[in-house]
Amino acid sequence: NAGVIQTPRHKVTGKGQEATLWCEPISGHSAVFWYRQTIVQGLEFLTYFRNQAPIDDSGMPKERFSAQMPNQSHSTLKIQSTQPQDSAVYLCASSPTGRGNQAPLFGEGTRLSVL
């Protein structure tokens, strides 16, 4: 079991460019979560899918950010017109169902740097 796989590990973009981050959850896990980590804000929830359906996107910035889960084997987080304040480590996690007693497991993250 390879764990949650996130690609790329590092991404550098210029201001105004688009960035797409990929997450492959653990096989058989139906819940996928996205979080963001910065020095200032710490670890923040972004969005969550269960069985590929969006369940909670309350942490997503209203503009420029979107997430999809087109099939059970991957999810993407897309940031349009990236800004320097989007620089962060983006973490993906998966769990068997997203419900209690089943701890989510995290990937190693994608470090996004916007110049």
Next chain:
Amino acid sequence: GDQVEQSPSALSLHEGTGSALRCNFTTTMRAVQWFQQNSRGSLINLFYLASGTKENGRLKSTFNSKESYSTLHIRDAQLEDSGTYFCAAEDGTEGADRLTFGKGTQLIIQP
């Protein structure tokens, strides 16, 4: 204010000693999880508790949902225990499966 208040923000211990980290919650939480973030940035699961106490080696964690706090005890600290420790809690609200993280405790173990 923050739903998850973690303390201390930083802690220095000598090898072989121990201490406790604590998280207080300002709202009812369904479960708590403790992580160690290593130098590569990976979040390593330490404990997941819906209630009570769990122990694993030199680590022990307790979650008291009624009194809204959780603790992580480290004993006989080793150099490899250095890192940042986070608690994260699941909101007790139905359907709120997201984790709310504390700000972290930076733990330094000195020889």
